[in-house]
Amino acid sequence: xxxxxxxxxxxxxxxxxxxxxxxxxxxxxxxxxxxxxxxxxxxxxxxxxxxxxxxxxxxxxxxxxxxxxxxxxxxxxxxxxxxxxxxxxxxxxxxxxxxxxxxxxxxxxxxxxxxxxxxxxxxxxxxxxxxxxxxxxxxxxxxxxxxxxxxxxxxxxxxxxxxxxxxxxxxxxxxxxxxxxxxxxxxxxxxxxxxxxxxxxxxxxxxxxxxxxxxxxxxxxxxxxxxxxxxxxxxxxxxxxxxxxxxxxxxxxxxx
Ligand SMILES: NC(=O)c1ccc[n+]([C@@H]2O[C@H](COP(=O)([O-])OP(=O)(O)OC[C@H]3O[C@@H](n4cnc5c(N)ncnc54)[C@H](O)[C@@H]3O)[C@@H](O)[C@H]2O)c1
Numbered sequence: 001x002x003x004x005x006x007x008x009x010x011x012x013x014x015x016x017x018x019x020x021x022x023x024x025x026x027x028x029x030x031x032x033x034x035x036x037x038x039x040x041x042x043x044x045x046x047x048x049x050x051x052x053x054x055x056x057x058x059x060x061x062x063x064x065x066x067x068x069x070x071x072x073x074x075x076x077x078x079x080x081x082x083x084x085x086x087x088x089x090x091x092x093x094x095x096x097x098x099x100x101x102x103x104x105x106x107x108x109x110x111x112x113x114x115x116x117x118x119x120x121x122x123x124x125x126x127x128x129x130x131x132x133x134x135x136x137x138x139x140x141x142x143x144x145x146x147x148x149x150x151x152x153x154x155x156x157x158x159x160x161x162x163x164x165x166x167x168x169x170x171x172x173x174x175x176x177x178x179x180x181x182x183x184x185x186x187x188x189x190x191x192x193x194x195x196x197x198x199x200x201x202x203x204x205x206x207x208x209x210x211x212x213x214x215x216x217x218x219x220x221x222x223x224x225x226x227x228x229x230x231x232x233x234x235x236x237x238x239x240x241x242x243x244x245x246x247x248x249x250x251x252x253x254x255x256x
Contacts, residue, residue: 001025001235002051002076004069006059006117007086009036011187012137015224016083016231017052018043023232026051028072030117031086032058051076059086059113060105069120078128081235082121084114084159085137089189090151092196103151110155115162118177122170131174133235136163138181140250156181160246167244176243178234183250184212186221217252 003020007013008029020027021043029040031054040054053075057068073079090106091098114136125132141149142156160179167177184190194208201208213221230249233239248254 001081002079003027003081003083003235004030004072004076004079004117004121005083005085006030006113007137009033009039009054011189012182012185012224012227013083013085014039016085016228018046019225019228019232020081021047021050021052024050025081026076028052028075029054030057030059030068030072032056058109059084059117060108062116065113065116065120069117069124073124079121079124080130080132081231082118082132082134083137083231084117084134086113087137087139087155087189089193090149090155092148092193092200094148095150098151106151107155107158110152111158111162114159118162118166122166122175125175126170126173129173131176133239134166134170134175134177135231135234136177136179138163138179138246140181140183140248140253143181143246143248143254163246164244171243176234176239178239178242178244179246180227180230180234181246181248181250182222182227183248183253184216184221185227186223190221215253216250220251222249222251 005013005017008017009031017027017029029036034056037054040052044052055068057064087110091102136159138159139156141153145153163177163179198205198208
């Protein structure tokens with residue numbers, strides 16, 4: 001398995017890259033944060049025989065995506081799996097007080113970034129002629145709008161239908177495109193959100209943590225391993241009849 005994982009310097013992306021390597025695959029980790037090179041070195045130390053590289057690139061920028069993807073293809077000698085995991089949380093402000101640039105930036109990273117990397121990797125997969133798998137990171141909040149989360153929700157809802165459209169376009173060539181919609185995951189992104197909520201509400205981080213946990217039927221936050229397991233399944237032959245789907249990985253949380 002030759003994989004490209006974006007947003008892999010830390011969090012869910014790092015966990016996904018780690019699982020790919022544990023399963024015997026090769027991986028290029030892409031991230032805007034130069035720490036991605038440290039993450040890649042850490043992974044290489046665990047699996048010296050694997051091909052692993054870290055590439056610094058902003059998925060919102062056309063030229064940086066082009067050089068990251070061509071570099072990754074050269075390192076890996078082709079690509080079987082792309083995981084579009086890079087994402088940002090965005091402003092926690094009501095629409096009426098959200099600056100247009102802040103709104104656009106969330107769309108640029110979460111939605112346009114997914115499109116930019118996907119179009120390049122899908123074209124490489126088409127040229128290889130052997131199918132492939134693309135997994136996009138949506139969100140629970142791409143399935144349900146929330147006050148103060150308009151940009152994030154809109155971006156992740158966009159990811160779900162970008163996923164469906166690409167799945168239908170690429171199905172004849174055996175390229176499957178799916179999305180995962182994580183719920184409340186134990187990562188820095190979620191801790192930042194809880195800190196912001198605590199500040200707004202004048203409560204403690206611990207109170208916010210307990211309140212979120214109480215909403216999760218399975219009684220715990222999700223982990224990178226929970227997401228990595230589903231990525232692994234989606235990329236495997238066991239999911240060969242699954243495309244265009246958004247799979248909730250959320251401990252049973254759902255909204256109507
Ligand atoms: N943590 C959660 O509760 C949760 C819930 C639902 C969905 N998600 C989604 O899962 C994905 C991973 O989230 P996480 O919790 O691991 O967050 P995180 O903040 O820990 O990691 C995100 C990574 O993406 C990178 N990144 C951000 N902007 C980038 C850009 N423009 N180009 C390249 N890399 C960029 C960051 O540097 C970081 O390493 C995101 O798409 C996020 O929206 C997370």
